[in-house]
Amino acid sequence: MTPTLRTSPxxxxxxxxxxLSRTRTSTRLVPIARVALSEYSILILAxxxxxxxxxxxxxxxxxxxxxxxxxxxxxxxxxxIGQTVVLITGGIDxxxxxxxxxxxxxxxxxxxxxxxxxxxxxxxITAAVxxxxxxxxxxxxxxxGAITLLGMxxxxxxxxMMMCVSGGTxxxxxxxxxxxxxxxxxxxxxxxxxxxxxPLVIVVLLAVLVHILLRFTLPGFWLYAVxxxxxxSRISGVPVRGVIVLAYVISGVCAAVASILLTARLxxxxxxxxxxxxxxxxxxxxIGGASLIGGKGKVIWTVFGVTLFSLIANTLELLDxxxxxxMMIKGGVILIAAGLDVLRxxxxxxx
Amino acid sequence: xxxxxxxxxxxxxxxVIGCDKxxxxxxxxxxKKPVVGVAFDTLQTEYWVASRDAIKDELTAKxxxxxxxxxxxxxxxxxxxINNFIAKKVDGIIVAPKDAxxxxxxxxxxxxxxxxxxxxxxxxxxxSGKSVTxxxxxxxxxxxxxSFMVEQAKKTGRKHKAMILVGDLGDVNAIGRRDGFDQxxxxxxxxxxxxxxxxxxxxxxxxxxxVTNSLQAHPDIDLIFTSSDFLLPSIVSALKGAxxxxxxxxEGHVLLGGFDGDxxxxxxxxxxYLDADGVQDVYFECKEAVRAVFELxxxxxxxxxxxxxxxxxxxxxxxxxxxxxxxxxxxxx
Numbered sequence: 273m274t275p276t277l278r279t280s281p282x283x284x285x286x287x288x289x290x291x292l293s294r295t296r297t298s299t300r301l302v303p304i305a306r307v308a309l310s311e312y313s314i315l316i317l318a319x320x321x322x323x324x325x326x327x328x329x330x331x332x333x334x335x336x337x338x339x340x341x342x343x344x345x346x347x348x349x350x351x352x353i354g355q356t357v358v359l360i361t362g363g364i365d366x367x368x369x370x371x372x373x374x375x376x377x378x379x380x381x382x383x384x385x386x387x388x389x390x391x392x393x394x395x396x397i398t399a400a401v402x403x404x405x406x407x408x409x410x411x412x413x414x415x416x417g418a419i420t421l422l423g424m425x426x427x428x429x430x431x432x433m434m435m436c437v438s439g440g441t442x443x444x445x446x447x448x449x450x451x452x453x454x455x456x457x458x459x460x461x462x463x464x465x466x467x468x469x470x471p472l473v474i475v476v477l478l479a480v481l482v483h484i485l486l487r488f489t490l491p492g493f494w495l496y497a498v499x500x501x502x503x504x505s506r507i508s509g510v511p512v513r514g515v516i517v518l519a520y521v522i523s524g525v526c527a528a529v530a531s532i533l534l535t536a537r538l539x540x541x542x543x544x545x546x547x548x549x550x551x552x553x554x555x556x557x558x559i560g561g562a563s564l565i566g567g568k569g570k571v572i573w574t575v576f577g578v579t580l581f582s583l584i585a586n587t588l589e590l591l592d593x594x595x596x597x598x599m600m601i602k603g604g605v606i607l608i609a610a611g612l613d614v615l616r617x618x619x620x621x622x623x
Numbered sequence: 624x625x626x627x628x629x630x631x632x633x634x635x636x637x638x639v640i641g642c643d644k645x646x647x648x649x650x651x652x653x654x655k656k657p658v659v660g661v662a663f664d665t666l667q668t669e670y671w672v673a674s675r676d677a678i679k680d681e682l683t684a685k686x687x688x689x690x691x692x693x694x695x696x697x698x699x700x701x702x703x704x705i706n707n708f709i710a711k712k713v714d715g716i717i718v719a720p721k722d723a724x725x726x727x728x729x730x731x732x733x734x735x736x737x738x739x740x741x742x743x744x745x746x747x748x749x750x751s752g753k754s755v756t757x758x759x760x761x762x763x764x765x766x767x768x769x770s771f772m773v774e775q776a777k778k779t780g781r782k783h784k785a786m787i788l789v790g791d792l793g794d795v796n797a798i799g800r801r802d803g804f805d806q807x808x809x810x811x812x813x814x815x816x817x818x819x820x821x822x823x824x825x826x827x828x829x830x831x832x833x834v835t836n837s838l839q840a841h842p843d844i845d846l847i848f849t850s851s852d853f854l855l856p857s858i859v860s861a862l863k864g865a866x867x868x869x870x871x872x873x874e875g876h877v878l879l880g881g882f883d884g885d886x887x888x889x890x891x892x893x894x895x896y897l898d899a900d901g902v903q904d905v906y907f908e909c910k911e912a913v914r915a916v917f918e919l920x921x922x923x924x925x926x927x928x929x930x931x932x933x934x935x936x937x938x939x940x941x942x943x944x945x946x947x948x949x950x951x952x953x954x955x956x
């Protein structure tokens with residue numbers, strides 16, 4: 273399974289290159305800076321941030337708040353995992369919020385007890401879930417197809433896709449919500465078999481699957497190779513087009529998973545579901561360490577990024593800060609994370 | 624196993640090991656003071672800002688603190704904020720929800736935590752748990768406003784051609800206002816003939832193009848009612864374009880009526896261009912919302928729906944009712 277390419281230093285998997293770079297830079301950097309620039313930095317930062325805010329916000333560590341924090345960050349995590357895969361290939365998927373809205377409407381339209389296509393049917397919930405995932409996959413396929421076959425920039429393809437798809441969803445629903453979702457569907461967000469919240473099970477499963485794909489499979493290795501240098505990859509025999517399409521399909525499916533969680537959580541299919549999430553999604557992935565230039569990113573890093581990002585938002589809200597202030601601070605944090613990424617890159621290149 | 628992986632797997636365990644410390648930190652400043660969480664969908668229009676200020680004043684009068692959250696039109700964000708309030712163990716919640724459906728899980732969450740929840744300005748969909756809603760009686764206020772306009776129209780002795788700007792029909796408030804208009808004009812077919820209905824979906828641009836097109840198709844329109852004052856600027860510029868923006872009493876004046884009571888409406892009343900405006904009594908609504916929170920907290924029975932009867936302000940009673948009109952007070956500031 274392990275391809276011979278992996279032994280070449282130029283095409284080393286990012287994990288390996290990070291390890292190599294760390295070893296090289298270690299002699300020059302003081303230990304604190306080494307930790308700050310390592311792949312653990314975001315997790316350490318999250319823990320330090322949590323500990324330093326706790327005395328000021330006693331509720332921060334309460335069970336109710338931590339449950340709220342971790343449960344409500346799961347949809348963001350699901351969609352950010354997909355975004356990470358796209359970022360690894362050097363692309364970007366701006367259509368994810370439109371996918372969330374469309375999948376939400378499709379699922380609700382099928383399952384709603386009010387005027388659902390399969391209202392009260394025993395297979396309604398399964399059908400709704402699969403239809404939502406299919407919608408995500410198909411939109412991802414269209415994105416990937418346009419990018420690879422027409423050679424268009426991912427930015428403009430996914431941006432136009434977002435506009436077309438959101439417009440279509442608003443037109444179809446006349447801007448109205450679809451409510452009356454059955455209890456079985458709502459249980460996707462609120463159920464807890466054996467005391468473990470179901471959304472946690474779903475997202476952990478998704479994370480593990482994508483982690484295995486990226487870390488242990490050939491297509492996973494190809495994703496990094498394409499992101500680092502698409503031309504070299506093509507010459508080396510990597511099916512670049514197929515790999516890019518795969519990335520966007522994964523991103524679409526992950527967005528659909530997020531959509532199902534959000535729709536069940538809000539007990540409503542909404543044509544504007546998730547439309548304010550885009551910057552949080554890209555921001556959290558970048559904070560985690562996925563590079564906007566491609567070739568770098570890990571599921572685990574994105575977990576850290578989403579955790580830190582959600583933790584910051586949570587504390588700012590608990591501190592009763594104004595919405596505008598929260599937006600400014602979140603923007604600042606993303607900027608710092610992107611800066612840190614550049615710094616890390618420079619130091620590595622310096623060697 | 625790598626340490627990163629171990630730590631990651633440990634992350635969700637935070638949810639289990641979290642301990643419920645008693646409030647001992649810096650917030651809230653006075654532990655005995657009741658705290659009410661107030662969640663707005665948006666603060667982007669004057670109406671919501673005026674509401675926020677009025678709720679804050681009411682809470683201060685009751686020696687309570689306000690925790691404010693604004694969801695920026697994002698229902699999931701609003702649900703998170705309500706859960707934050709619950710985590711902070713607030714004494715009550717007032718929420719101006721994004722819509723009637725997505726507020727349901729918020730009501731359920733507050734019910735589970737046994738925290739009173741009051742909905743401001745928008746009632747929930749059915750089967751939604753225990754809550755109290757304070758909302759303007761859109762139907763009654765609109766009927767009173769349009770009735771006043773009909774009286775003015777009767778005085779001219781001729782039949783009027785009417786236009787109504789309808790709001791987003793997914794919003795019960797918009798439906799109430801449309802129905803109020805229809806019920807009144809339906810009774811006086813010899814005075815009013817409705818020739819244009821503009822579906823605005825609460826959008827300025829749609830209102831503007833709709834009004835402009837209708838005025839071209841029906842140049843004899845001489846009565847316009849808008850379901851919300853925030854669309855008045857669109858009407859004004861379309862009327863100006865058609866050369867029909869005249870003061871009350873001037874030759875060619877188009878009878879104008881609105882709903883809300885915002886600052887633009889007040890200015891147009893003061894300048895003599897607007898005939899009548901149905902006003903949502905923000906001060907009454909906020910007072911009732913705060914009162915409902917405290918009564919629910921004290922275990923008293925509160926009706927599930929508290930209606931704001933509002934009032935109609937027009938050229939005749941402007942001086943008298945000005946102080947009650949929230950838009951007039953924003954103007955002063």
